[in-house]
Amino acid sequence: MKFVISRDLILPSLQQIVSVIEKRQTMPILSNVLLWADESSLVMTGTDTEIQIVSKVYCESIENPGVITVPARKFLDICRLLPGGAELKFELHEDKVKLASGRSRFSLSTLPAEHYPEFNESEYEYRFALNAGKFKKGLDKTLFCMANQDVRYYLNGLLLHVSNSKMKLVASDGHRLAIFEDDIGFATGYESRIIIPRKAVQELNRLLDDPEAELDVQFSANHIKVQFKDVVFSSKLIDAKFPDFSKVFNQSFMTPLLIQKQVLRDALTRVAILSNEKYKGVTFDIGGDVLKLSTHNPEHDEAEEELIIDYHGQTLSISFNSQYMLDAVSNLDSELAVLTIAGNASSCFIEEPEQPLFKFIVMPMRL
Incomplete structure (x- = not known):
C-alpha cells in the first residue's frame, strides 16, 4: 500500500471521522481508522460500534492499493501539525506505516484490517x-x-x-x-x-x-x-x-405575552447571577404592562428587574429555571418573543410571533 496525498485534502475528512472514535476503547482496533486505497480514491472509516462515519477522498497518486488500520488520533495529529499545502507520502512496510513529508519522518504501528469490526446495518425501509x-x-x-x-x-x-x-x-x-x-x-x-x-x-x-x-x-x-x-x-x-x-397543546391558555427577545435575554442573564446555583430559579411576576423578574439564594442575596411588556391578561406569578428560559429565548430568530402560559400554569410556550417553525415548552418550578 503506497500513495501520496495533500495534507489539506486528507485533513478535513480525518477530522470528521476521529471525533466519533472514543479515546478509551475496550478493543484496541476501535482506536484506529480504517484506510482503504483503490486506484483513484482513499476511503477512511471510523466507528465506536454504535456510530460509523465513512469519508471518501479522491486521490490520483495511489501507486499500490491496499487496506490497513492506523492509530486515528496520532495520524490526525501528524497531518494537523504539518504545514499547509504539504505533501504526505504514505507507505506500508509489513506491520508499520512510514509517513514522510518534507524533512519529517514518522513510523506508526498498524493492526490488520480484517479485524476491524463490521457495522451491521439492517435493510432500510x-x-x-x-x-x-x-x-x-x-x-x-x-x-x-x-x-x-x-x-x-x-x-x-x-x-x-x-x-x-x-x-x-x-x-x-x-x-x-x-x-x-x-x-x-x-x-x-x-x-x-x-x-x-x-x-x-x-x-x-x-x-x-x-x-x-x-x-x-x-x-x-x-x-x-x-x-x-x-x-x-x-x-x-x-x-x-x-x-x-x-x-400539552390540547388545553386552555392564558393571554400571550409579547416582549423584546434581547431585553428579556439580558435581564434574565443579570438576575440569574444571584439565583440558587443548583436550581437556577427565577420568578416571573406578570401584571399590567410590567414583567418583574426576581430571584434569591441561600446566602440571602436578591435581584430583581422590571421590564415593559405587551400583555392584557390576568396577573400571575410563576417560576422557571433561568437557564431553560435563556436556552429557549436565545434560539428564537425574531426580535420579539411570545410567551404563552397554560391555563393551569403547567407549562410556558416560547415562540416567534409569525408562522413559527419551532416551539419551546418550559415547565415551571416551585421556589
Whole structure:
C-alpha cells in the first residue's frame, strides 16, 4: 500500500471521522481508522460500534492499493501539525506505516484490517431527500433539549417524525421540550417515527457544514444512514417509543405575552447571577404592562428587574429555571418573543410571533 496525498485534502475528512472514535476503547482496533486505497480514491472509516462515519477522498497518486488500520488520533495529529499545502507520502512496510513529508519522518504501528469490526446495518425501509441547511437548522433548534444519561433512555436522543411531506424533530429532557416542523419538499407517502441517540445527533449536526448540500436519508426500525457529499454517516437507533407530547397543546391558555427577545435575554442573564446555583430559579411576576423578574439564594442575596411588556391578561406569578428560559429565548430568530402560559400554569410556550417553525415548552418550578 503506497500513495501520496495533500495534507489539506486528507485533513478535513480525518477530522470528521476521529471525533466519533472514543479515546478509551475496550478493543484496541476501535482506536484506529480504517484506510482503504483503490486506484483513484482513499476511503477512511471510523466507528465506536454504535456510530460509523465513512469519508471518501479522491486521490490520483495511489501507486499500490491496499487496506490497513492506523492509530486515528496520532495520524490526525501528524497531518494537523504539518504545514499547509504539504505533501504526505504514505507507505506500508509489513506491520508499520512510514509517513514522510518534507524533512519529517514518522513510523506508526498498524493492526490488520480484517479485524476491524463490521457495522451491521439492517435493510432500510424508508428514504427521503432533504436540504442540509434545513435539517441542520432543525437540529440546532432542538438538540439542546435532549436528556443526558437519563434513566428514561428514550429521552437521551431526538425524535425524527416523518409524516408524508412534513418533518418534525422533537427533543425533551422531561423539564422542557423543543419542537421543529418543516416541509421536506415532496410527498414521501409514509409516516414513521425514530429516535436518534444523543451522540449521533451531535455528530450529525457537526458534519452538516454546507447548507446548500442535499442529504440522502435512509432509515429502518434499527438504523439510520445519511449520505452527505462524500461522507456516509450511519448510526444505531434507540429502540423505544417517544412519549406522546400532543396533550400539552390540547388545553386552555392564558393571554400571550409579547416582549423584546434581547431585553428579556439580558435581564434574565443579570438576575440569574444571584439565583440558587443548583436550581437556577427565577420568578416571573406578570401584571399590567410590567414583567418583574426576581430571584434569591441561600446566602440571602436578591435581584430583581422590571421590564415593559405587551400583555392584557390576568396577573400571575410563576417560576422557571433561568437557564431553560435563556436556552429557549436565545434560539428564537425574531426580535420579539411570545410567551404563552397554560391555563393551569403547567407549562410556558416560547415562540416567534409569525408562522413559527419551532416551539419551546418550559415547565415551571416551585421556589
